[in-house]
Amino acid sequence: MKRLYLIRHAKSSKDLTGIKDKDRPLNKRGKREVRYIGKLLKKYGIVVQVFYSSPARRAFDTAAVIAKKVGFPLKKIKVVNLLYNSNIPKLMKVIKKIDDKMESAVIFGHNPEFFNLVNHLTPRMIRGFPTCGVFGIDFAIDSWRLAARKKGKLVFFEFPKKDN
Numbered sequence: 001m002k003r004l005y006l007i008r009h010a011k012s013s014k015d016l017t018g019i020k021d022k023d024r025p026l027n028k029r030g031k032r033e034v035r036y037i038g039k040l041l042k043k044y045g046i047v048v049q050v051f052y053s054s055p056a057r058r059a060f061d062t063a064a065v066i067a068k069k070v071g072f073p074l075k076k077i078k079v080v081n082l083l084y085n086s087n088i089p090k091l092m093k094v095i096k097k098i099d100d101k102m103e104s105a106v107i108f109g110h111n112p113e114f115f116n117l118v119n120h121l122t123p124r125m126i127r128g129f130p131t132c133g134v135f136g137i138d139f140a141i142d143s144w145r146l147a148a149r150k151k152g153k154l155v156f157f158e159f160p161k162k163d164n
Contacts, residue, residue: 002139002147004095004121005048005106005156006114007066010034010132012058022056022084033132033160034062038069040158041134046070049101052094053108054083062132063108083109091117098144105144121152133159 010030026034051072053063063077082090091113098105115129121137129135136156139147 001103002098002141002144003104003155004137004139004147004152005046005104006118006135006137007037007062007106007108008111008114008129008131008133009054009056009059009062009108010037010160024056024058026058026061030058030062030131031065034065035069036160037132037134037158038066041066042069042071048072048104048106050098050105051077051108052080052083052105053077054086054110055079055081056084056110059083059108059110063106066106066108083107086110086113088113088116088120092120092147095147096145100143100145102144118154120149121147122154123150124154126154126157130159133157 010026010033012024012030013027016024051063051067053060060079064074067074067077080094082094111129118126118135135154137152138155139152141147
C-alpha cells in the first residue's frame with residue numbers, strides 16, 4: 001500500500017509588481033492557512049517519509065511550514081523542477097520515480113495541475129482544490145511505478161475553512 005498526499009500551496013500574493021510568478025510569497029491568509037493545515041496534519045499523526053516541492057517560493061514555503069509542524073527535516077525537502085508549470089504526464093513521472101521504500105509521500109504544487117491530477121488518479125471526480133488543500137490518495141500497489149489513472153482511492157481531504 002502506498003499513500004500520496006497532494007498539497008496545493010497556500011494563498012499567495014498576486015498583487016506584487018515587479019516580481020516573477022515563481023517568486024511570489026505567501027500572503028497573510030496563506031500563512032494562516034498553512035499553520036492551520038500543519039497543526040491539523042500533526043493532530044492526525046500523519047507520517048510522511050518524503051517531501052517533494054515545486055521550486056516556486058509559495059509552494060516551498062508551504063512545504064517548509066508543514067515540515068516543521070510534522071517533524072520532517074527542512075533540509076530533506078526535495079525541490080523538483082517538473083512540479084512547476086506542470087501537467088499530468090510530468091506529475092506522473094515524479095510519482096513513478098518515488099523510491100519504493102517510501103510508503104508515503106507528499107507533493108507540494110499548484111492548480112490547475114493538482115485538480116487535474118486528483119481527477120486523473122481517482123475514480124471520484126472532485127470539483128475544486130482550494131489553496132492549502134490536502135488530498136490523500138491510497139494505492140493498492142507495492143511500487144510507485146504502478147500508480148496509474150483511476151487506480152487510486154481518495155481517502156483524505158482537508159482544507160482551511162474561511163474562519164481559520
